[in-house]
Amino acid sequence: MRTKLLKRKHRSLFQIMILCLLLCGCAGEKKDMNNQDTVRLMVTSDLHYLSKELYDPQAPIFQLLMSKNDGKLVEEGALILETLKQKAIEEKPDVLLLCGDITFNGELISLKEVSTVLKEIEDAGIPVLVTTGNHDIFYRSCMTYFGDVPGVTEDISDTAFAEVMGEYGYDEALYRDENSLSYIYALNENLWFLVLDANQVTSPCSIGGETLVWMDEKLAEAEEKGIQVITVCHQNILIQSEMMYQGYVLYNHETVEKILKSHGVYLCLSGHSHLQHTSVSDGLTDICNESIAVYPLQYGMIDVNPGQRTFNHELKTLGILNEESYDMFSKTVLRMVTAQVEENVEDPAVREKMIDYALRMNAAYFSGNREEMENLSQAEELSLWETYCGDSFWGMYLKNIISELEKS
Structure with a gap:
């Protein structure tokens, strides 16, 4: 009799555990966001990660490089990336966006190491989307830093970037542009991300002509279906500072801006200038995100309501260094x-x-x-x-x- 009672008790506990799993879902399972009114974004830019395999911090050539540094904590890249991962898991955003310049100067090994950490974020149930920066693909100053002179390391082609970063937007893209690494990612049935690549050799710091046609067509489709679109690009869509915008805003920004406005796009996310700044033009907002590797090591949390075309932006720091x-x-x-x-x-x-x-x-x-x-x-x-x-x-x-x- 006691054995039967124990079996019933164990069976009941097992059934309760199964029910909890069905109700709560697995820890790493991505959320169903089709019924959400508000979508929570976590956004950062310009990580400029340099693998420790590529430099000796005491080498004269590395010391010379750091003496001309523009404020990036290059030697703390691993700690910054790990802390960003922990913050993402704590914040539990609906998506994490990286607006380019993931690597220091386009080193393939650096990109692969970042990809490993991003995989841990995705395994926690958080989708990650990336785009290229001017330091990520076809970068000429891709080097190692040992001794007195720089060495050579393998750089990143656009094909290699898409392969290494495939899990973070490209493989799950709704549409991919044939002429660049631009793509459309559907977060849910109400919200798409137009992720633009402005770093092709044939059209540096600009969106190529064929890609402009492609994005115009896809935005028209979204508009017809009543889907809101958020644009992500490394370079700025709108001028952020009158004192220093050349080389930071897209060379053909006026054309891109016109296309976005014509289809009702109201929010863009960018980086590149390492400046935390927001510009607005006739209903179009471009939030330029500061480098996560530069003081005060901050990222953005944005609550977006696609139906009401509103958003709330909050800045947070990693809390280190x-x-x-x-x-x-x-x-x-x-x-x-x-x-x-x-x-x-x-x-x-x-x-x-x-x-x-x-x-x-x-x-x-x-x-x-x-x-x-x-x-x-x-x-x-x-x-x-x-x-x-x-x-x-x-x-x-x-x-x-x-x-x-x-x-x-």
Whole structure:
């Protein structure tokens, strides 16, 4: 009798476990999002990951490279990538978007190592979509850094990029462009992603003519079916900064912008300039995402309601290497600012105030910290720049930041 009771008890427990699995689903299973009103996006850009297999941190050639660095924490790439993975799993977005420049300078081994980590994110039930950056395919400065001179390592063709990154958009694409690595990904029955490749040898920093025709046709189809489309591209669709847009915005951005607007696209996600900034033009918004490898190591969380054509954007940081990233980011700026200030200002105390102000305002501008920019716009140090260096590059650059702040 006791044996029968135990068997019944075990059978009941087993049935309860099966029921829980059916109701809750497996941990790594992708969600059914067709009935969702709001879709949660996690977006980042410009990882610039360099495999540790490709450099010696003590090598003179690597030290020279880092002395000319633009603020990227290259040696912390593995930690940044691992932390990004953990944040993605914690945030549980409906999709993770990487807006290009995944590798440092187009090294195949770097791309493969990133792919391994992205696989862990997908295994957690989070779809990952990627696009190419100008540093990812056909990049000429693809090198190793040992000893006194750079070496050679295997670079990435567009074919190799699609093969290594196949699981992250390409293999599951609804449509793929035959003339580039552009594709359409259907997240659900109400929302598509138009992922654009603007890095082909035949059309660098632009969308090629045949691809323009392709995207126009696919957007027309989406519009006819009542499907909303979000565009993802490495280069900016809209001009983000009047002081530094050449080479960052698409060369044929006006044509691309016209096509997107004609089909009711209202949101674009980009990167490339390492600047956290948002531009708006007649109902079209382009959110430029700062490099995840540069201070303050941040990513975006965007809640999108396709039916209402609305979105809410929030910036979050990885929560690591804050001081290290600020110091690295400031080094490059410090050299340029110091040279201009020393040329025009004799008083050491005034010099120090002006330099510190420029570093803080530049960091706030690139990280999209509006509150800090507003506070600094009222600081007395701004008048020092106007008095001593108003016509210099940095004087005009600071004026431009204030002007943008007032307009927005």
